[in-house]
Amino acid sequence: MKIQQWITACWATLTLGLAACNGTTSPQETTLVPRPVSVEKSDGAFRFNRNTILAIADETQRPMAENFAALFTRSAGFTPTVQTGQEGDIVLIPDSTMKAEAYELKVTLRQITIKAADNRGYFYALQSLRLMLPPAVEEQAETDAVWAVPAVTLKDEPRFGYRGYMLDVARYFLPKEDVIRMIDCIAMLKINRLHLHLSDDNGWRLEIKKYPRLTEVGAWRVDRPGKTFPERRNPKPGEPTPIGGFYTQEDMKEIIRYAAERQIEVIPEIDIPAHSNAALAAYPEYACPVVKDFIGVLPGLGGNNSEIIFCAGNDKTYTFLQDILDEVMSLFPSRYVNLGGDEARKTNWKKCPLCQARIHREHLADEEALQGYFMGRMADYVRSKGKQVIGWDELTNSKLPDESIILGWQGYGQAALKAAAQGHRFIMAPARVLYLIRYQGPQWFEPFTYFGNNTLKNVYDYEPVQPDWKPEYEPLLMGVQGCMWTEFCNKPEDVFYLTFPRLAALAETAWSPKGQKDWPSFLKGLDNYIAHLSAQGITSARSMFNIQHTVTPTADGKLEAKLECERPDMEIRYTTDGSTPTAQSPLYEKKLVIDKDITIKAVTFAHNEQQGKLLVLPITWNEATARPLNGIPQAANVLVNGLRGSLKQTDFEWYTGDLGKDISFTVDLQEEKDIRECTIGCITNYGMGVHKPRTVKVELSIDNQTFTEAGILAFTDADIFKEGNFIEDLAIKTDGRKARYVKFTLETPGNCPPDHVRPGQPSKIYIDEVIIK
Template identity: 35%
Template sequence: MRLIKVLYFSFLSFILFSACTTNSGEESTTEVPSIIPLPATMDFKDGSFDINEETVIVVSNDAEKKLANLLNERLTTASGFSLKTLSNAPEDNFIRFKDHNELEEEAYNLKVNKKSIEIESNSFAGRLYALETLRQLLDLDVQNSSGNKVQNWKVPAIYISDYPRYEWRGLMLDVSRHFFEKEYIFKTIDRMAMLKLNTLHLHLVDDQGWRIEIKEYPKLTEIGSWRVDQENKHWNARANNQPGDEATYGGFYTQEEIKEIVAYAEENAITVVPEIEMPAHVMSAIAAYPELSCHGQEIAVPSGGVWPITDIYCAGKENTFQFLENVLLEVMDLFPSKYIHVGGDEATKTEWEKCSDCRKRMEEEGLENVEELQSYFIRRMENFLSSHDRVLIGWDEILEGGLAPGATVMSWRGIKGGWEASSQGHDVIMSPGTPLYFNHYQGDPDKEPIAQGGYNTLEMVYHFDPVVDSMTTAQKNHVLGAQANLWSEYIPTESHSEYMLFPRLVALSEILWTPEEKKDWSGFVNRLKDMNRRLDNLGINYSTTMYDVTASATTDSDNSITISLENELPDSKIFYSLDGSNPDENSQFYKNPFLIDKNTILKAVVIEDGKVMGDTLIKNFRFHKGLGAKISYEPGYDKRYTGIGNKTLINILRGSKNFHDGQWLGWLNKDVEIILNLEEIKEISNISLGSMTDQGSGIYFPSKIEFFVGSRENEFQKLGEIVHEFQNRGSVELKDFKLDFNPVQVQYIKVVVHRFNQLKDSGAWTFLDEIIID
């Protein structure tokens, strides 16, 4: 009954309509519902079917009774009546499930006329998906759930034939870095089902927490599932923990809870795929059982980021494999999934290189290097899983050193790994960081909740295709589908998790279900507007960045700036102001790019039906005396971060917290000397330099900045310096280093930027975005 109670609220909110056109392009007299994902074919007819107190549901088995109860319970609370179930259909006014053995596994036909509703399928999943579509066909008034009862429910007459494009339509939730209670997993399953997603990948193991009870190894949850609570600090600014430190943050799923999750997912036609990481991302296991590592020393479960990951399972010790096989036996008893994910990524093998057990293993197996040792590790686990009729999945690193024969590859470092694995005859699941890492930003990083770098917009997700044009037909046939990944380092709450998932998960559902030729960005975003209102009724904290306005600007030869405004939605109505006032429908309506040539505070919004949608864009353009100067750099900036070229630091355009935004110049492990020639004597009284720190990405504020001026070339007088004391920061921060001084007459300015130089093991980047001279 929990399924019925939870999904009832989902059902009530899937009820909004939007006008659209028929397949022929002619305007329909019937409002067409905003169905997502869009069905393969829809043919609307005249009239409608009325669900009333006399309507009956025809069922022939227990599975159909379960679905009938689901539909019936949804209607009962809102209408005040429940529908009877019968084994034989009357002449009319009935809803019936019918077998159709010629349909594919998850396909269905939905037939609605004035007399009946018929759902044809050959599987429970197909019947459930038909109900998910039916809920979007119902013209319901959501307010009736709180009091007023509707006695008649109209369903437009229609014939729908529908089926998925891909068999793997997935979402990965990382419950290791931050633990989420089973109730949130249930909610996520509900939301996946309504979008016809069918695979929930649970990342149950990582350095920062072991989240599944293993009865043979109780310390995995007694020790490995708990860490020192440093949640008040940024993920990458947390102190190292020591064995014995009080560990109070964490949690795990008991085996009974896992069974509940798996059963609940099955009731929603969803397979739960467990991930048990190996050989790296396992510090939580080694904290519990130190003998599993090469060094055998006690370690603590870390509270935050770890890089490089050197504490990994020892590939030379036989007890490592005995441990993993025992763990996987219990995991396989809990998860009926055909697939078991073993990770296999980001293993730094320095311990293997100096471990006598690992060297002995390499000699015995004729392995030339530690990459081949990892291949041996994965092959051995693949043999074990295949002996139990399971299929091993690993991240694309398992390609290195040779791929296990029966393995499936999940390609996350772009699509290259998927392309290579499919060329070798292996099945692949596409999950590239761009655009399917939903822990990355989806809007302006300066305004969005903290995210793990990157930039994956709703539109980028929608235009992703799991197959690659360069693939052969055989390779394409090995692409099972795709999934989004939500890594949780920066996501400690359910609300934040929802925000990162929605509405990007809605876009994913359509690209994995709807036939390629039916996909249409403009049509999708129109339907998504209704879906967002449904998400409102579900109480989901979703992002509205699809409405947010972005500004792009180019500096013209006369030192003016051309501004262009846009957002993700086609035909949005953008209004803007240039005086710092909040724009409304009486403000300037954006039609074409425009010029500004003086200090300006730009604000812009999208307005629909008199309502401001999304956040307000605010950009401050400051015209300063360095604009148009000649500028040189010694040494030159790194070719990977070139901004718009030499003029990047004097183009008035400021960089954001996304260092890939094209407004930053970068230097790696180098001091920088910058010389500006203003080309005439000007009076100035301050100089500032913009910089960034993003320590998780290896970017640091300068340690010192020196400022010099002169009226002649190569004749400089030092005005002063700014020394910056290092602070351990986890978040991305922007800062202007400003030096004020008494007015001076100058033509030349020199700024010497001293890099941060306290790192021993890796390099430090310096990023600069604007020199402001006034």
């Protein structure tokens, strides 16, 4: 049985409860994502057929009704009729007593009724109905399925009015057709805000007719084949720029229209004053006049070029940006405009005579206050056009623009509370939980990204309202937003892979009542939702089926291997004889104790079918393995757990000390040994500024009091700051000298050199494993 068949089986038994597909019904459970407020089950099921009539209350509901009916056209071979009135098999009934966006969906054997106060409520009811249908309804070809939904009454309404998804189309340009596919996917989750990040250092994505060079120049960058985003070097004058794209205004109108039919408001972001190299590559006259370097569209982080931002002292800058915003605000019906305001490094403002004159003339305290002036002036212009301003939480570093709405993103979004304390509304989008660019599962199986895990369970467990909040903060919280930054995306499938299924977990937080989460129940609904995506050919990650490992030394000189899967409905099967696990292999039930060389292989199963990827743990014993470490935090035990780290330095197998500081520790072998060689592994990840140490020194001791130097390795900048992503073992021969204690001291390599992609930034050391022979 393939995984798609298994998911379909789950739908049949857990979601619909139809018995044997023979017309009889046995409803068991209706499991939806996001979870409805209340579910009352009944007996039987409603069946769709070619005679089904969907009755709408008025013509404004026709687009959504016809979109729902069209699901059956290809997959079922018939199309329910949509007509106005109150006579039909599916009837939309206005109820002005209900809350905005709320609905009541009642399914009986003979009829489906939907009550709502507005079209949003009707639409969300139809999405629930869509997910109650077999996933085959999403197929492009006629399929043999039972087109039925269980008898049930759903009463439902959202927790938050703002349920957002940010899509970064600046770093990676997502074609219009794929944006439209994405809109359909997020609409099923009742997401109602699509925040489009349209401009950044890496690309300008929207046609502005008054300034055509924004897309003629700003939409295109150089190619750096084989290099990840952080590794890419800046463009040089005259280099070809084949990578990119943009949306014409007609394209954007189509996207906005498609989203509106699915009750999604598209919010544009024009990020200022920073993240602006693409715009300034097209119109460099709006940078500070002290900038003499070539300004190009950046293919990566940009190094010092990322400090090139709009000149706050030049009045023509404001006119330029106002002209752009005039076209943006005319194009987008949204009540909101996001002006960014994040990560603006003031290096050039400090040197710019125009900016310094502005600070003096406006009696501003410093460059941070100048950003407050800049953002306030632009925000006032947006507000004068009847729009509301959203910005990232750096806006709280100076005077907040009047009536601005703050996106809390840094850390857990705490900076947004500074805005709330001043009476501003805010949206929580914390990077530590809701940034979808981060690893979504055990890193050994995931495509490369910056660092850190935001797993499906992490996202699901997120609760935006914290116990230590002041009472006045919660009413100002508009909602939550997941952010899909696309630095590491090279094709549309990458964007979908990183978005799903985690956005479904966010949708549950955004929609469902506080305190009613149920992880096992959510997973049932999630499997059904993923089956609907799969039937459309949509890529989604299966990271939730993979195994996270932890191998740790014990007090008695052994190792313990812990295997975990975030899905409680999975079985972990393993072997230690080198064979690949099957459904009949030993069931993992407790930590495995290890005292010799061994290879553990493990994988998850459900219904006797493999679900996750094969985990292979080759544990190799040496004299340091499972021995105590002195002078270093417990996290460093990964250095002596017999397991080597991967090419991802944040995979929990590498140890790094405090940034910019040397690392020193002692291995206690617990008895005297003849030491022939001492080795420490290190990783280079050039784009992330991770490099080997400047020096490695090994000292030996019998008594842990008197140490004698056994050897030292020293490296030049040319040795240290090499490009690429690779692992090296740094070995020192010790000629069989006796010792019980082995001390390693690693000197930090210092700041990255001027020709590095991170010039002047502190480099970092990551080490694993200690090998003593």
